[in-house]
Every structure is written in structure tokens, then in C-alpha cells.
Amino acid sequence: MQQISSVNNKLIKELAKLNKKKYREDTGMYLIEGFHLFEEALKAHRNYQYLLGTDDALSKAESDYGVDLSGKRVILIKSAIARHLSSTKNTQAIFMVLKIAQPKNFTFNYGKWVLLDNLADPGNVGTIIRTADAAGFEGVILSPESVDLYNPKTQRAMQGSQFHIDLVVSDLNDAINQLQSYDIPVYASMLDQTAKELPDFAKVAQLGLVIGNEAHGVSEMIAKACDEKLYIPIKGQAESLNAAVAAGIMIYHFA
Amino acid sequence: MQQISSVNNKLIKELAKLNKKKYREDTGMYLIEGFHLFEEALKAHRNYQYLLGTDDALSKAESDYGVDLSGKRVILIKSAIARHLSSTKNTQAIFMVLKIAQPKNFTFNYGKWVLLDNLADPGNVGTIIRTADAAGFEGVILSPESVDLYNPKTQRAMQGSQFHIDLVVSDLNDAINQLQSYDIPVYASMLDQTAKELPDFAKVAQLGLVIGNEAHGVSEMIAKACDEKLYIPIKGQAESLNAAVAAGIMIYHFA
Structure with a gap:
């Protein structure tokens, strides 16, 4: 697990930009927020680029969802960073960075x-x-x-x-x-x-x-x-x- | 027609409070905004307590909807007042103050x-x-x-x-x-x-x-x-x- 405590950290600054379309297009990544989407992403077996959460949020991710918190892609953040990344008023302080999955050459031949x-x-x-x-x-x-x-x-x-x-x-x-x-x-x-x-x-x-x-x-x-x-x-x-x-x-x- | 040019005018201050529930309940009045609701209120023959608009908005009310602009209940306001009263980003600068019509002793016996x-x-x-x-x-x-x-x-x-x-x-x-x-x-x-x-x-x-x-x-x-x-x-x-x-x-x- 990494720890980041400043909103001025380079990675945090980059991830905060994912709330803008241009930056999502440039990087091919997007940010999801909150335990509902987090759970849906886990259920769908999506690999995350990063999992970020406050101490409480990551503890919940480990205890309630069995998430392995070891490894560099898991990042412990301060509440101030969670508020900085969030696009809601009351953030649940859990975030995932995912790759945008855009199907190519899809054939619309059923359904x-x-x-x-x-x-x-x-x-x-x-x-x-x-x-x-x-x-x-x-x-x-x-x-x-x-x-x-x-x-x-x-x-x-x-x-x-x-x-x-x-x-x-x-x-x-x-x-x-x-x-x-x-x-x-x-x-x-x-x-x-x-x-x-x-x-x-x-x-x-x-x-x-x-x-x-x-x-x-x-x-x-x-x-x-x-x-x-x-x-x-x-x-x-x-x-x-x-x-x-x-x-x-x-x-x-x-x- | 009255003219009001200051957001500190007593009436304007009171009308701005109509965006709050408590004040609507106290006065039994509410504020509508924009030409769509204005037109619906006219079609429904609702009497307004006040009609407020900027110069442009009131001209449109007169020319497109045949509203009589004479009388004390029509108030010409500055753009700054329109923005102050508005609950939208881009106000159409036309407002009506209406009485809350709460049907009493309604009988639910059909429909x-x-x-x-x-x-x-x-x-x-x-x-x-x-x-x-x-x-x-x-x-x-x-x-x-x-x-x-x-x-x-x-x-x-x-x-x-x-x-x-x-x-x-x-x-x-x-x-x-x-x-x-x-x-x-x-x-x-x-x-x-x-x-x-x-x-x-x-x-x-x-x-x-x-x-x-x-x-x-x-x-x-x-x-x-x-x-x-x-x-x-x-x-x-x-x-x-x-x-x-x-x-x-x-x-x-x-x-």
C-alpha cells in the first residue's frame, strides 16, 4: 500500500483531472466513486489501475469485500484528498481508477x-x-x-x-x-x-x-x-x- | 408599472425569500420563473400577485402574450435583481408571484x-x-x-x-x-x-x-x-x- 497525504501530490493532481472529459480521453481512464460502484466493479472482475480510500474506507473494503490491500495500486489517502477527488457533497471516500472499455468493431447482430x-x-x-x-x-x-x-x-x-x-x-x-x-x-x-x-x-x-x-x-x-x-x-x-x-x-x- | 432598481428593495428581499419553504408557508405564496411557466399560468387564468421582468422580458410578455403592463402589480426590474431572484444559471428574467392553491376537503371519489x-x-x-x-x-x-x-x-x-x-x-x-x-x-x-x-x-x-x-x-x-x-x-x-x-x-x- 502507498500512502499519500497531500492534495498537491502529482498522482492525485492527475487523478483529479479525470473528472474532465479531455483528460479521460487522453488517458483512456476514468474514476468511479462510492461503495456501490466499487462493489459493482468488483463483481464484474474489473482490474483497477488504482484503488484509493481513507483509512476507514479501505478497512471496510478489506473487511466487507475481502479486498487485498497490499500492493502499490492501493493508496491510502487523507480525507482532504477524498474531498478533492470527489464530485459529490458527502463522499464515501473510496475511489477506483478504471480503464475505459470501449468495444471495437462491435457487430450489432442480435438482441x-x-x-x-x-x-x-x-x-x-x-x-x-x-x-x-x-x-x-x-x-x-x-x-x-x-x-x-x-x-x-x-x-x-x-x-x-x-x-x-x-x-x-x-x-x-x-x-x-x-x-x-x-x-x-x-x-x-x-x-x-x-x-x-x-x-x-x-x-x-x-x-x-x-x-x-x-x-x-x-x-x-x-x-x-x-x-x-x-x-x-x-x-x-x-x-x-x-x-x-x-x-x-x-x-x-x-x- | 412600478420600477425597482435595487436588490436591497424591501419587496425584492421578501420575494427572494420565497425560494425558501418556510417563507412560502408563512405567506401562502410562491415564485415561478421563465416563459414556459409564465405562459402556463396565463393559460390557466391564474391571477398573479406580482409580475416581474426586465425591460426585454416585459416587452416580450406584452408583445407575444398580450399582457397589460399597466398597474401596480407589474414591476420592471434590473438584470441584477432578476439574477438575485432566479434559481437557475441563465434566467429568462420573467417572474410571477402566485398564491399557493391548496384544495381543501377534497373528495377522492373518481378517477x-x-x-x-x-x-x-x-x-x-x-x-x-x-x-x-x-x-x-x-x-x-x-x-x-x-x-x-x-x-x-x-x-x-x-x-x-x-x-x-x-x-x-x-x-x-x-x-x-x-x-x-x-x-x-x-x-x-x-x-x-x-x-x-x-x-x-x-x-x-x-x-x-x-x-x-x-x-x-x-x-x-x-x-x-x-x-x-x-x-x-x-x-x-x-x-x-x-x-x-x-x-x-x-x-x-x-x-
């Missing part, structure tokens, strides 16, 4: 997928991924412009679903073409003259479900590529549904 | 209702109310311990649904007894040995749907009073769903 077309809100993206996980979907495909998966807010909303299902950043047109070439229908969530109400759609064994940007919806080119358009009927006076709630209703319709 | 048992997160409460509105429910009944309806975060998530459906703070046991006395079944969202999966529930013309606290679920006494318990089946590895998403899936199942 149920959610496709996110340029989503902007980290909470929405994380919540939709969590819902796709709960519904037993294969994974989530994110357009390159969608919000970063390893944003601390996305992480908190995802609740560890990155360890359960496939998350693939891909050109959506390519993904849609591939799904369709395997006879998997792709539906876009949007309202236009050709769109049908969600309850009219039968359950299907496999599908792609495209969710559009919170403000601008599904982009035109993507909409054209889809087999059907669907929408959730609004029966009251609300203008629309919250994006993550709407996605959840659609995902569970096809679960 | 579909969501009952919130001690919900703690303002965003969840607002989002669930918005979903109940979209699904054509009659209204939402909140236990007295639930988060305050007029919290700025609840307001933002509600998106004006307080102008569309009935929001009633009530003892939940009383409300459940009343619904049941009119042969309206009441279901609790919870997982125990007697709970059934949501897809097994038939659509019903009228119901009460109880959603429990994010951490502790539906309280024991309330659970006992309900006719059935239901849960959303988890098919993947996620431990649970986001509270507002889960409520949305259940509400739309019965919409």
Missing part, C-alpha cells in the same frame, strides 16, 4: 438495443442506460456527439450498468444498417404524420430503439433510416414527458 | 390518482407529477412529509403541471380509505412475497397508485391499507430503476 442520438444531459443518458439494463436489453449505442459516458453525473445515474451491458460509441447510421441487415427492426421515438402510438406496437424479440436529443429530437437522416416511428400518447395537458421517463416507458414496452 | 408516500427528491416529485399529467390522471396526492411542491426544483421538473391537475397534500390513509369507499382499488408499488408483476395487472378505469420514498419504499401502514402490491420485473442486472422512471412505467401502464 435489443437503445440508440442515443446526440443526447445532451448526463443524467438522462445514465438513467436510460440503467433502465435498458433493468429491462434486459443487450446494450446502448451512443452517437459520437452524445454526452460522455464517464462524466461523473452519467456515472451516478448509471449506477454501475456499464459493468452489466454493452455500451458502444458508434456512428448511428452504421449501427442501424447493421441491425437491419440482420432483420432487426429499428424504431425512432418521434412524432410526425407517419408515427404510430406506442401501444400499437407488438412486442418483438429483437429491436433497435432510437431516442433523440432532448431539445431537437431524432435527427432527420437517422429518422429516415428507421423502419417505424413511434410516440407515447399524451392524454392530459402536459406538453411532453421527461426524456428519461419517456425512454423508460418505451424500453419497458419492449422488455 | 386515477398517484399517491406519493414521503418522497424526498424534488426532481422526482416534479417529474412524477408531470408524468401523471401527461397520462391523463386526475391528480397527485402527497403525504404531508413529502417534499414541498413549490420548491424551485420541483417547479422546474413539473413544467407547469400544477396548472393542469389537482395536487392535494393529505394524510394518505384518509385518501386511501376514501378511494376504497368509492370502490376505487389502491395499489402499492413495492416488492414483497404477495406482490405481483406489473404486466399481470389489467387496465382499470379508476385507481390509486402509491409510490414510496426513494430509500425506504412505501411505509408499512400504508402498504397494509392497499388492495394489491405490484412491482416492475427487473430482467437484467440493474438492482433497481430510477424512482421517477419506475413511477412513469407504472403510471403509463394504467393510462
